Amino acid sequence: MMFYPAEMHKITIGVHRRYAAPFLQTIHEEGIIELTPITGDEHLLHLITPVERDAIRQKLAAAQSRAERAVESLVDLVEGGRGRIAEFFLPLRREPLPVRRQDPASVLGSVLDYDALISEILAFRIRRSAIHERMARLDEIEEHLTLYGCLGEELLPASPSRFITVRAGRIPEGECEDLNALFNEEGIESAIATSACRCTEEGMITIVVAHKSAADAVDTLLRSRGFAEFNFGDREGTVSDAKDDLIKEKRSLSLEDEEIVSRMCAIADEHLRQLAAVAEDLALARDRIDAAALAGSTRDLRLYSGWIRRRDLPLLERIGMESAGGTMIYRSVPGEDGNKDVPVAYNHPRWLSPFGFLTSTFAPPRYREVDPTFFIAPILVITFGVMLGDAGYGLLLALVAALLLAGPARYPGTTRDLSLVLFACGLSGIIFGIAQGGIFGDLLPRFFGIAPPFALVDPLLNPIIILTGALIFGIAHLNLGLGIASYSNLREGRVGEMLRKQGVWFLMQPCSAVLLFAFFGWAEFSQMLILAAGAGTAAAAALILFIEGPLGFFSITGFLGDWLSYTRILALALATAGIAMTVNILAEMIGSVHPSLVLVAVLFAIAGHLANFLLQSLGGFIHALRLQYVEFFGTFYEGGGRLFLPFATKRVDTVLVEDE
Template identity: 25%
Template sequence: MLQPAMMHELEVVVHNDYKNKVVKELHKKGITQIEFLTDSKISEINEKFELDLKRGVPSGRQVEISKNLLEIYRVIGILNRFETKKETFLEEMLGIEKIEKKKTDRLKFNEVITRAREALAIKDDVINTANTVEKKNAELSDTKKNFEEISKLSFVLGGFDMGVLGSGRYYTIFTAVFEGDETANNIESMRANGEISYVKRYEIERKKKNVTYAAVIVVSNENANSVIQKISGNARILKNHGKGTVAENIETLSERINTLEKEINDLNTALREIFNARYEELLICRELLEIEKERYEIFVNGGSTKKTKYFKAYVPAQLSDKMKEVIEDKSEGACVVKINKDIDDAPTLMQNPKTIKKFEFLTSIYGLPRYNHIDPSLVVVPVAALLIGLMIADACYGAILFGIAMVLRKKYGLYSEGLKNFMSFVAICAVVAVGVGIINGEYFGNMGYILYTSIAPEAENLPLQLFHPAGHDLKLYLQIAIGFGVIHIWSGTVLGLYDAMRRKERKEALYKYASWCLFGLGMIIIFYGAFGNVFGFPFVPFSNEISTYSALGLMIVGLVIALKHDPILSLIEAIDYFAFILSYARIMALVVAAGAVATAFNQLAGMAWGFAFGIFAVLIFLVGQTLHFLLGVLSAFVQALRLLYVEHFSRYYEGGGYEFKPFEEKRKYTYVED
């Protein structure tokens, strides 16, 4: 608690005859992280123990797995275009994939390969059909292009014999379709100077100032390439031989287009049938192969001798002896397992009570705690929920937010553990918001008061209402907000002191934390004493002079200790300390604003009540309250997390850890019941 799990490092040497059994069991357990050994690390081990350890090489099984995976990737890549499951906007925004896992047995290597090969029995049909579709699509594209070009000629050259086009013994004949007079003038110019022997131009279409022309052009063979090059940038050239007239060619091309489209449709129908019958099995086989692939990659990540395999793994300290027993059992004693308990650096595995663990994302968003450093999740989670609920500050908004959170949790929680946990946290924040709204008397702003006083005109407060944030309790809320900030920042320094003392970093504990603990404690007394007297706060327990002088003494002693270590940085930090405390005034501002803005929309709706049978009033109320709800909830989350990540974490928490990634079976489409 308040720190990540302690790790032990396992150094394992196992005989080749048992390596697969050992690794498969480790994969099944899923509680170790296999370490990648760099070449320099292998050299260091060889030098230390006088070994001939070498980098592991891919085995025949690994090659077999990779071969089947590549083929499955290829087939899936062809078939996945037939996936028809469309995510809703909300599902896409939340990153939800609704996948129903299929039960499968725990298969051996040969059984996985056999299943994959059976799934790949369709490979040749799929690939050949896809290649045929690709070729026919290319032909269809070319045919449509020719159809489009020749169709332009049909308006004026329907009876023109296409057979005359092309290069003869002395001349080349071609047609050109172009827009605008500039190209037409260039062609006439080339005819005038003899580059073109003959030209006949037709007007095909006129749209305002744009005119489309078709021209039949005869040019000597020696000038053909030059002429075509000059006009091809602005004209579509047709010089290939064709049989029959333009009209006959259009009919032939049209028939070919229809034939190609039908053939492509039939081929795609065949592929879709394969998709419906075999796609899910391909996804399952890909997953099973990837699981096997990860197992055999362990031997490449580690080292090897002629008869043994060597690898390192991190494991939670409380499970290291158990994992040693597992390795010894699966290898029938043909192994050596060394447990290194005194390690300085390791991956981070956060460990918190069950009620907090699901909300560890609040800490990891900022950065994972470093190994053997403090994990603030136990403090962060309740404070975050309190701050967010306090800033939403409306019972109706809280109830709506709770309903939304529970609906999304129920609908998508089965498919996303992360979303389930986040919505659980949102629901807790919503409950706090409901409570704060009740004691402040906020129900869509003053709408609750308006409705309640309509039946109880003499009432000054709503049932269970204790405070009036925008009225005579404004100073109380200011004191609560800034007072919370003073204590919150000081508690961060105390946590830093605890962490430094636990790690036996006494110098850091004294100068970085103990000094500011004294300074902060003095600030708390001053705030609830002399400062409270000056501003007329309602709760001032330390109002006597002894408390004030004692507080000033604590602040001076703390600052002197800090200045002794780093004068310039300590002065800057003292200024930041005051600035961070004042930053908590935003709590009071949002509490007051939450009710004021909602009340303003109610007043606007009230002013419009007499128009159009109250329709405008209802619209103003609905639109205004919806907008305020969305912005208010967003603002509450942003501001609360800012107070945690900037003001609070700056006192003691840096993050910078790297995640513990267990060597485990990653299953998205399947599950196994052991």
């Protein structure tokens, strides 16, 4: 059932030593078992010898590091010239390379075919880094030469003088100072300064000549002014000659860098796919070496322990027949309720899977606890759609999500799940936007005289309808949570707990509703029913105060506050429609001033609607999620489980093909 996490079994597996490697590789590819150290099974400790990590692991790790750095260098080079936006939304696609099963030694051996190429790439990477560092240094020297040129053309001698100390540099001050006067004040008579003020950002350029005996005092004074000494890289002669040398060196370095880039691009075109596959194979082989070290060994058997979903046991048996030569034996024990060591695996159908990360963000359910994801998915999408309430904004959100799915979110993971959720929210925004008559606000009737088709209720004209619907939905949503909590308590035999925690609210709510409707004249009830409702309300309140003490008062007001929180559905719908209408009004006013301002009005409308779209999409998603996390979860959900982390491959650059 999707309402509960998958049933988990603690499993201990034994396979003949001869088949240990192919068996481990198969369960790695299938990803059905979360392996745990065999030493955690105390009843097996006297029977087994822990398996030591294979010595080949260090070689695999070293080769993996080299290959991954080579791939990273090529990918950065290929994608770097496309711009960050294009790189993010439209990353380059690499078709996965078909590979066959190999043991770690064979994987390591396959790297030898690319060792020379990887060494060449890494050498290019180091050289490019050195070139860029040198270019940055030359830029700094060129700046120093330009500033120094304010005071003279002849550079200072590169070799130190026997009697004279010379300092040339910049003091980052906004105003010029008379350094000679400062020297006199400090009693430094054997020093003289020549200075020139540039702009405020560059400060004061100065050359100080002093006798060796006054060098320390001069340096101390200059440091107090934030003096930064120029460095010309041991260049002598004139500023012009030094700049010419710099230009020549920079041109030479640029040409060398271009040649390296050209060579690396050629390598990327021809070998990037293969190198990425090699790096991935190395990483997976190292993972299997690490996993093998979790096992234990007897004379003939290799023993593994871990957790598996009950529905995967038939697949495990098939793996045992095909990859372990029929030598596999296993023992599985169902996980115990309340055991914190039992991992939690979601039991979601395909359409619900993307919403699982929302539950995990709050807290995964405990084992055997109700999984709230089934309730989160439709309610989040619906409430977001009503809050956004604009078909134009919903279409934009769906397009952004589709763009993400075509680019950075095309691989499984949280980014893909979030993009799918946003796409569903965008579709909801379109549907409820049409129902609420919002297509970029009142764009159609204001500028084109077209009434929004299929509009049912305008939040600006009929807010009471949406408010009433929000409050009805809110009380139903809260009672759904109370009902789930009641079912869980009854299922576990905690009848008293159910009556204390949920029963009192089931008593208070209908009784309070009768009193409320009678007070405002919304409905007529017999005097006997009103008295009974008053007695029921008083009894429920007394029970809450008796159970929780004085803090029970805050439980009552808290429940009322949780219910009223659903009015944010109306507030967000009004905000979206109101701001969109304001943008349209202002754009209309700008365009009506003069025909030449029509383009300005259009640009203003685009910018305003884009800002409103971003603001309301973010606000709607956060507030729709808050209604789940705070109000709904507060009635029944605790969480605190540990997610199931199977030993599984995550292939991106390779695809496994089976031998015929």
